[in-house]
Amino acid sequence: MDPILDVRNLHVSFDTYGGTVQAVRGVDFALKKGETLAIVGESGSGKSVTTKALMGLVAKPAGHIPKGEILFDGKDLTKLSNKEMQKIRGKDMSMIFQDPMTSLNPTMKIGKQIMEGLILHQKLSKKEARNRAIELLDLVGIPDSTKRIDQYPHQFSGGMRQRVVVAIALACNPKVLIADEPTTALDVTIQAQILELMKDIQKKMDTSIIFITHDLGVVANVADRVAVMYAGKIVEVGTVDDIFYNPKHPYTWGLLGSMPTVDGNDEKLIAIPGTPPDLMNPPKGDAFAARNEYAMQIDLEEEPPLFKVSDTHYAATWLLHDDAPKVEPPEAVKKRMKGNISAGEENRS
Amino acid sequence: MVKYIFQRIIYMVITLFIIATATFFLMKLLPGSPFNDLGGKMTEAQEQLLMEKYGLDEPVPVQYAKYMAGMVQGDLGVSFQYDNRNVTDIILTRLGPSAHLGAQALIIGSILGIILGMTAAIRHNTWWDYTSNVLAVIGISIPSFVFAGLLQYYFAVQWRLFPVSFWEGPIYTVLPTIALMIFPMAICARFMRSEMLEVLGSDYIELARAKGVSNNTIMFKHALRNAVIPVITVLGPMTVSLMTGTLVIEQIFAVPGIGEQFVRSINTNDYPVIMGTSMLFSVMFIVIILIVDLLYGLIDPRIRITGGKD
Numbered sequence: 308m309d310p311i312l313d314v315r316n317l318h319v320s321f322d323t324y325g326g327t328v329q330a331v332r333g334v335d336f337a338l339k340k341g342e343t344l345a346i347v348g349e350s351g352s353g354k355s356v357t358t359k360a361l362m363g364l365v366a367k368p369a370g371h372i373p374k375g376e377i378l379f380d381g382k383d384l385t386k387l388s389n390k391e392m393q394k395i396r397g398k399d400m401s402m403i404f405q406d407p408m409t410s411l412n413p414t415m416k417i418g419k420q421i422m423e424g425l426i427l428h429q430k431l432s433k434k435e436a437r438n439r440a441i442e443l444l445d446l447v448g449i450p451d452s453t454k455r456i457d458q459y460p461h462q463f464s465g466g467m468r469q470r471v472v473v474a475i476a477l478a479c480n481p482k483v484l485i486a487d488e489p490t491t492a493l494d495v496t497i498q499a500q501i502l503e504l505m506k507d508i509q510k511k512m513d514t515s516i517i518f519i520t521h522d523l524g525v526v527a528n529v530a531d532r533v534a535v536m537y538a539g540k541i542v543e544v545g546t547v548d549d550i551f552y553n554p555k556h557p558y559t560w561g562l563l564g565s566m567p568t569v570d571g572n573d574e575k576l577i578a579i580p581g582t583p584p585d586l587m588n589p590p591k592g593d594a595f596a597a598r599n600e601y602a603m604q605i606d607l608e609e610e611p612p613l614f615k616v617s618d619t620h621y622a623a624t625w626l627l628h629d630d631a632p633k634v635e636p637p638e639a640v641k642k643r644m645k646g647n648i649s650a651g652e653e654n655r656s
Numbered sequence: 657m658v659k660y661i662f663q664r665i666i667y668m669v670i671t672l673f674i675i676a677t678a679t680f681f682l683m684k685l686l687p688g689s690p691f692n693d694l695g696g697k698m699t700e701a702q703e704q705l706l707m708e709k710y711g712l713d714e715p716v717p718v719q720y721a722k723y724m725a726g727m728v729q730g731d732l733g734v735s736f737q738y739d740n741r742n743v744t745d746i747i748l749t750r751l752g753p754s755a756h757l758g759a760q761a762l763i764i765g766s767i768l769g770i771i772l773g774m775t776a777a778i779r780h781n782t783w784w785d786y787t788s789n790v791l792a793v794i795g796i797s798i799p800s801f802v803f804a805g806l807l808q809y810y811f812a813v814q815w816r817l818f819p820v821s822f823w824e825g826p827i828y829t830v831l832p833t834i835a836l837m838i839f840p841m842a843i844c845a846r847f848m849r850s851e852m853l854e855v856l857g858s859d860y861i862e863l864a865r866a867k868g869v870s871n872n873t874i875m876f877k878h879a880l881r882n883a884v885i886p887v888i889t890v891l892g893p894m895t896v897s898l899m900t901g902t903l904v905i906e907q908i909f910a911v912p913g914i915g916e917q918f919v920r921s922i923n924t925n926d927y928p929v930i931m932g933t934s935m936l937f938s939v940m941f942i943v944i945i946l947i948v949d950l951l952y953g954l955i956d957p958r959i960r961i962t963g964g965k966d
């Protein structure tokens with residue numbers, strides 16, 4: 308089946324006074340209908356910028372897309388004008404933001420904020436839009452929706468606001484839903500509720516979701532496939548099982564190793580040493596080499612291509628080259644890989 | 657809401673009482689008396705007679721009590737300098753031109769300022785932004801009488817487009833209005849620009865963009881309302897100072913306004929007019945602050961006042 312969204316060699320750069328920051332440096336991925344793709348990586352790895360580029364929300368004129376294509380519905384979104392993108396945003400593609408406390412307009416009733424997209428894209432009358440907004444509030448689990456629709460954001464709790472944001476995103480039945488760390492700002496119980504809600508809605512509407520997060524626990528819970536981003540590139544991509552049971556990239560090992568486990572209270576968390584590279588002057592070779600204890604000479608000289616591990620699983624590390632020494636992931640990571648098997652199963656049931 | 661306004665009105669009365677008291681005693685500390693500047697044309701007996709007539713020979717607290725008793729009944733006394741004209745009368749005839757000028761300057765100035773600030777924020781870091789910034793700084797830092805003088809010289813004296821001075825019809829209001837409105841315009845532009853930049857960088861604007869809302873709708877429906885709140889804060893007090901007349905502008909354009917009247921009363925120790933005018937300014941100030949507070953609630957639901965139960 309053809310992917311609904313196909314991103315090819317996407318580059319995003321920002322011009323600053325100090326120079327050009329290459330925030331995204333060649334990202335490829337495809338999103339299938341009804342699937343959830345999680346993009347993980349630490350802060351500054353380019354996750355959010357990638358999705359902003361998809362939505363055409365990269366701040367101009369500083370930010371621009373020098374190379375690459377975003378194919379959606381037979382169109383290359385990078386070539387569309389702002390006016391044309393406006394017709395796609397909110398209708399075919401919509402977005403859920405990180406912090407529900409700041410992502411709703413404080414001086415506008417939530418009903419109006421939900422209705423706005425409906426009136427704009429589906430040409431509904433005010434009355435129809437209002438009825439639909441009430442349905443949406445019911446759908447996202449806001450009780451007493453007929454009354455709540457006329458309230459302002461400050462009258463809602465954080466979790467409820469995120470439900471409203473979800474309702475806004477779902478208003479026009481988008482084909483692609485981008486969730487940029489939708490649960491990061493919420494407490495754990497609310498996180499679980501919002502995740503459940505999103506899974507539920509995906510089942511009902513068959514939406515494709517791009518889920519950005521740095522919480523691997525959330526990834527195991529919601530995603531079908533995972534793309535690990537580092538320094539503006541995807542370094543490993545595969546199904547959830549590929550990434551959690553058979554990770555190949557040392558950076559993925561590092562991410563898994565730095566994740567706390569449920570039972571292992573006696574062991575230390577392993578941090579990835581160092582900091583991400585300066586993307587104004589990206590290093591030659593593998594961007595992760597400086598922090599990689601398995602780095603080889605070639606890592607400093609040449610960037611690794613994506614090596615195929617299986618049909619679904621690719622990783623960009625020279626360790627997968629035939630001539631590379633066989634390296635096993637560290638013990639702690641192996642433990643967590645197992646830990647995740649049980650944790651993942653629990654989450655799924 | 658009604659309860660809140662009622663409460664505020666009680667506070668206002670208390671505030672006014674305190675202002676009246678303080679003004680009265682401070683005013684009595686002014687050197688001189690209303691009748692001592694006649695260059696020895698008046699004998700002491702005559703002066704004594706006048707003092708008695710106006711009750712100025714009594715001890716200050718007694719005068720105070722009498723004045724307050726009169727004020728409560730709406731009697732502000734009679735002026736010493738204008739043949740016993742009623743103070744209320746004087747103030748009302750003088751307030752007209754000042755309020756007219758002030759309102760005109762405020763409305764035009766703030767609207768232009770808001771537009772200027774908004775466009776500067778939208779075109780952040782372009783020549784338009786820089787130009788409007790420079791204009792705003794000029795408007796804030798150069799006093800209005802400089803503009804008044806320049807306007808008068810070029811538009812009235814040199815090019816004869818507008819009358820030089822006096823107060824005889826709408827055309828006479830043009831130059832003083834422009835001179836007066838530059839400051840509020842510059843202030844609004846500055847505030848609006850910085851507020852707008854902050855709002856435009858906020859998450860909810862990004863969400864509105866993600867909804868596919870057009871730029872214009874974002875500006876006017878989403879951003880303006882949130883950005884205008886601090887502007888209203890500065891506009892409140894500015895309204896009072898503009899409406900109650902600016903002495904210098906009124907002098908330059910020979911406008912028979914209340915600012916000019918106020919200063920003359922102080923120079924001549926015209927106690928009832930000083931008191932009357934001070935009270936008027938205070939009332940206006942307090943009322944406008946109340947209006948501003950109510951406006952906040954209207955614009956920003958987060959600070960909407962709910963009387964106890966929602």
